[in-house]
Amino acid sequence: MARLNDHFLKLKAGYLFPEIARRVRVFCEAHPEPAQRLIRCGIGDVTEPLPPAVIAAMHRAVDEMAVRETFHGYGPEQGYAWLRAAISQNDFRARGCDVADDEIFVSDGTKCDTGNILDIFGPGNKIAISDPVYPVYVDTNVMAGHTGAANEAGAYARLVYLPCRPANGFVPAPPGRHVDLVYLCSPNNPTGAAATREQLAAWVSYAREHKAVILFDAAYEAYITDPALPHSIYEVPGALECAIEFRSFSKGGGFTGVRCAFTVVPKTLQAQTRSGEFHPLHPLWLRRTTTKFNGVSYISQRGAEVLYSPEGQAQARAVIARYMSNAKILREGVTKAGLKTFGGVNAPYLWVRAPKGVGSWQAFDKILNEANVVVTPGSGFGARGEGYFRLSAFNTRANAEETARRLRELRW
Amino acid sequence: MARLNDHFLKLKAGYLFPEIARRVRVFCEAHPEPAQRLIRCGIGDVTEPLPPAVIAAMHRAVDEMAVRETFHGYGPEQGYAWLRAAISQNDFRARGCDVADDEIFVSDGTKCDTGNILDIFGPGNKIAISDPVYPVYVDTNVMAGHTGAANEAGAYARLVYLPCRPANGFVPAPPGRHVDLVYLCSPNNPTGAAATREQLAAWVSYAREHKAVILFDAAYEAYITDPALPHSIYEVPGALECAIEFRSFSKGGGFTGVRCAFTVVPKTLQAQTRSGEFHPLHPLWLRRTTTKFNGVSYISQRGAEVLYSPEGQAQARAVIARYMSNAKILREGVTKAGLKTFGGVNAPYLWVRAPKGVGSWQAFDKILNEANVVVTPGSGFGARGEGYFRLSAFNTRANAEETARRLRELRW
Structure with missing residues (x-):
């Protein structure tokens, strides 16, 4: 049965x-x-057409697929080297974040990645989420068995809810108790709040102290207008040891129908085995990606690449x-x-x-x-x-x- | 920690x-x-360019994305209705299989789907795989904690291995013992063997008797040349109550770099809850899909659709x-x-x-x-x-x- x-x-x-x-x-x-x-x-979906440069790049990519000499079959599951290099250079190293090309994993969406990332974490982690929150964080933890049942207000047992209020600018401070995994989304869906450097630094400090991992969803990063705000959590020193960052071309490039995103898993990020040893998470996510994913459409990746051109x-x-x-x-x-x-x-x-x-x-x-x-x-x-x-x-x-x-x- | x-x-x-x-x-x-x-x-990757009709359809789709009136953002996670209808009509109903449009879930690959399907199954299932086998079936079960450790020969404890030999034409018969989930791949990677109607009927009969679920990977279905062989397990009466079928445009349409596939979860297929009740799996896969996936590229779906045109x-x-x-x-x-x-x-x-x-x-x-x-x-x-x-x-x-x-x- x-x-x-x-x-x-x-x-x-x-x-x-x-x-x-x-x-x-x-x-x-x-x-x-x-x-x-x-x-x-x-609904949070873009309405404007794709940039002309993306349209041109995708037409070129389609044409390549029509000719044996330039046809592309399976690509690397983690994404083409040229896209990973463009991402790490422009989104990270240009901002002073020491992210290597092979710490970038190109994917088909942040929704997918924030759900799938739970594959590499074990049971028994205490998990914190904001309230209000993007429902996917909650539901994927329920599916994975990381929660108890929901109460009448819809709150699940075993999750730690971090209230977002006008008083904290809708960016929760680290809790007074221990948690192992925490989801932070900045700029935030649904509240539109964006975390300051000091707020992120407090979280990085908390995570390092508690050996916790921050799951940092920056899918709306491109909408930051205040030059003082960090675009990546890796702009905060120490974050490469405690955070996974999720990014997407969906909102910044209008790619909701094209599907291309990426996740950053630094090689310096570790978590604990059952026997208490620390072990890097990068090889686990690499193995997960190569085993359960087959890469993003070549055409979509060429479309994403051109978003880094002037x-x-x-x-x-x-x-x-x-x-x-x-x-x-x-x-x-x-x-x-x-x-x-x-x-x-x-x-x-x-x-x-x-x-x-x-x-x-x-x-x-x-x-x-x-x-x-x-x-x-x-x-x-x-x-x-x-x-x-x-x-x-x-x-x-x-x-x-x-x-x-x-x-x-x-x-x- | x-x-x-x-x-x-x-x-x-x-x-x-x-x-x-x-x-x-x-x-x-x-x-x-x-x-x-x-x-x-x-390596099992296609080498020929995409069919001209697919190229034309994808160029048209790219052009639609350039204009606000025809731009496509998020599509339905399960795939566009026009593609699901073309699939269920051409691949199933035209062959006498009673598959409804909303039993088709369009995805970005059979590798992804055969891994992700484990999300909807609980722990404690006894799982059978062929030997030799496509390694993804094994590795995804290891990741999900459904196996013990591997022995020196690389065989994992708690998995049931079904030997494929010349004597059984490399298509294993149902075992003499009970299993709950079984992976069948036909036409087979790596052996190239294709199951006959009688062989599939024996498996359907076994699965119905044992209330087991068959995970039927038909990614190479388009390569069947013998008109007597079934293309879908649903050609066998009773299979709609015991089988999930995986299909792909990768090998049949040359889509390994384009990414489009689909999974069929019949509404008549049930599995058991911990308390012993039977419950349909369709709503679970629908929930999994809408929560952890954001649909396939619009351009890829338009490319797949045209594969059903004459x-x-x-x-x-x-x-x-x-x-x-x-x-x-x-x-x-x-x-x-x-x-x-x-x-x-x-x-x-x-x-x-x-x-x-x-x-x-x-x-x-x-x-x-x-x-x-x-x-x-x-x-x-x-x-x-x-x-x-x-x-x-x-x-x-x-x-x-x-x-x-x-x-x-x-x-x-």
């Missing part, structure tokens, strides 16, 4: 986006005319600037509407406090029905998201302006 | 292909001139016919050389018995040094592969002919 993985049965239904879709559908069926003016500011960088930055102008327009609109707003400066997300006494789903319904705008209820990201909603800057300029106008007119 | 997954430390070094590369390098350095005539018949099918079949002509040429050459040869009729691999008393690596060295051809030593696929070597038909016609000529001239 084949046995299934019972831990899956602890998972809460993937409630958030299906429930949003259901409410939007009900609204559209009941109100055909307002439905036509519906603006979606909910032309590609300029084009990608122009798209990001456009989204960040949307964020500014939305921020001004929401602030004029009298709502307390966070994020949207170093991240494409705004984290908006609904008026006192208004819950996340109440706010969602009111904004859908009266402004005909779809937002994301903050409670979908965890108990501490209750009373907030997330606004995404991934949209056209016209939609951002119209959303700002409608939110200003909304009476609570 | 973060704890690593100790099971990784049980893995044998990924010995086979690095060791082949090492010996080839030594040979080339010592013999610069013969090195120039080196022919690689070792034009795409004709072009892909022409490439496969070319490889299978290579297989025929190699078979004739090796047979004339007096070596007993299996496979190469319904698979792009030949499984060749070295002369009596000659081990796999001895044969490898002799063929490398005297014929300047690189093969794959059979012992790299398991203890029962000792005394064999694998020849791949993925090559140009000229190389296949020259390899056949050289092997005929070789004196053992």
